[in-house]
Amino acid sequence: MERVKCTLQYDGTLFHGFQRQPNKRTVQGELEKVLKVIHKGQSISIAASGRTDAGVHARGQVIHFDSDLGIPERGWLHALNTQLPDDIRVRSVEKVTEAFHARYSVIEKEYHYFVLNCQEADVFKRHYSYHFPYELNMEKIEEACRYLEGTHDFTTFSSTKSTVKGSKVRTIYEASVKKEASEIEFIFRGSGFLYNMVRIMVSVLLDIGQGRRQPEDIQYLLERNDRKLVGKTIDAHGLHLWNVIYKEME
Amino acid sequence: MERVKCTLQYDGTLFHGFQRQPNKRTVQGELEKVLKVIHKGQSISIAASGRTDAGVHARGQVIHFDSDLGIPERGWLHALNTQLPDDIRVRSVEKVTEAFHARYSVIEKEYHYFVLNCQEADVFKRHYSYHFPYELNMEKIEEACRYLEGTHDFTTFSSTKSTVKGSKVRTIYEASVKKEASEIEFIFRGSGFLYNMVRIMVSVLLDIGQGRRQPEDIQYLLERNDRKLVGKTIDAHGLHLWNVIYKEME
Numbered sequence: 001m002e003r004v005k006c007t008l009q010y011d012g013t014l015f016h017g018f019q020r021q022p023n024k025r026t027v028q029g030e031l032e033k034v035l036k037v038i039h040k041g042q043s044i045s046i047a048a049s050g051r052t053d054a055g056v057h058a059r060g061q062v063i064h065f066d067s068d069l070g071i072p073e074r075g076w077l078h079a080l081n082t083q084l085p086d087d088i089r090v091r092s093v094e095k096v097t098e099a100f101h102a103r104y105s106v107i108e109k110e111y112h113y114f115v116l117n118c119q120e121a122d123v124f125k126r127h128y129s130y131h132f133p134y135e136l137n138m139e140k141i142e143e144a145c146r147y148l149e150g151t152h153d154f155t156t157f158s159s160t161k162s163t164v165k166g167s168k169v170r171t172i173y174e175a176s177v178k179k180e181a182s183e184i185e186f187i188f189r190g191s192g193f194l195y196n197m198v199r200i201m202v203s204v205l206l207d208i209g210q211g212r213r214q215p216e217d218i219q220y221l222l223e224r225n226d227r228k229l230v231g232k233t234i235d236a237h238g239l240h241l242w243n244v245i246y247k248e249m250e
Numbered sequence: 251m252e253r254v255k256c257t258l259q260y261d262g263t264l265f266h267g268f269q270r271q272p273n274k275r276t277v278q279g280e281l282e283k284v285l286k287v288i289h290k291g292q293s294i295s296i297a298a299s300g301r302t303d304a305g306v307h308a309r310g311q312v313i314h315f316d317s318d319l320g321i322p323e324r325g326w327l328h329a330l331n332t333q334l335p336d337d338i339r340v341r342s343v344e345k346v347t348e349a350f351h352a353r354y355s356v357i358e359k360e361y362h363y364f365v366l367n368c369q370e371a372d373v374f375k376r377h378y379s380y381h382f383p384y385e386l387n388m389e390k391i392e393e394a395c396r397y398l399e400g401t402h403d404f405t406t407f408s409s410t411k412s413t414v415k416g417s418k419v420r421t422i423y424e425a426s427v428k429k430e431a432s433e434i435e436f437i438f439r440g441s442g443f444l445y446n447m448v449r450i451m452v453s454v455l456l457d458i459g460q461g462r463r464q465p466e467d468i469q470y471l472l473e474r475n476d477r478k479l480v481g482k483t484i485d486a487h488g489l490h491l492w493n494v495i496y497k498e499m500e
Binding site: 009010011057077081086087088089090091120121122123124126128 | 259260261307327331336337338339340341370371372373374376378
């Protein structure tokens, strides 16, 4: 038995999210369907760094599975990409030891969220960037990002549907924003993210950019641990799982 | 009666090309459907700078139509974008005189063709860039571009299905190529382009980049006026109608 780690990208537009669901097209479902064919009818389960919702994209999702076929790394890359639909691509394959687990060995995840900040929408970005036509004060948003960084209880910034039991304390190593022409890119790197956490943070940051809240409100919101204090969860399609970092394996 | 000029973009992926066809989803069909609603059931025909094939995208297609509704420019922009599907966007609207015609007043058109030149495909570019995994000599391609520029009979580089009667002489003002990371962008500006002309030129340029032909072969190919001398027409989805330039109106 060998453990195979794959880094993959997918366009979330036409998937009902990552997780397998009966009669729905999901990323996990497509991957396991192909693995079953390669294993001549034997079901193979995959584990991922985490799920992504419907519409969310991935540039660097990581999964693993176990196989006794003994296929070399380049062979896996070819076998998978030949049979997968064209909105999922395996970018690299690596054989790892059983000490590696796509979910439990994660030490850092990175998400980017794109906002198109101009009057008219752009057809080429409609599935990848959230269109927001109102003026934004970027300095206020940058200032607010400073309050998100660090170790906090993020209950206010997570869905009440979150299934996480226990602590909602997470550490954000980086919360930053840059703007190039009309495209705004939010970058979040952290030890982990709660359900909908990035999308709620971006929603609050846009409120701050519009002057509907002040940057220092973040501190108050973090302390209150109450999801009802903040507005809606922003649309999924601007969100991209960018990268997953793992413990160094010896 | 007023003549209204619109500059629009569309994602060609889900259209059976630009031109209206019965029972098929086309860009012209969608535009005329919306114009009919705005004109309370009256059919309005549009004229475009030219057609585009299925899968071809537009960043700056230009159309015109005549209307007696007297709607101001910003009103047209809003009315159209509110009702058009999200893969067509009107970027600007301008009232023009009857001397303007979207097709006959064109003095220059610009097309870009994108090639993704690396081993693995990229899901986010799969509809917008042609994936070509083989090594290319960019200097040879640049050299070949020089031979395409200027005034020539482009019969060899046009589809035999071309419906153009008369001269196939066209002037190319610019044929150039640039590469950034693994993305190659071809740029063609000319007085006009024959049917499939850009896609056949790119196909020959890739042959040259692979060493299957020499840059100076272009001259010979142009002189022979024979479509059968060159290979296949490259895929539509890498092609983008970039910009259309018109005579200055007094």
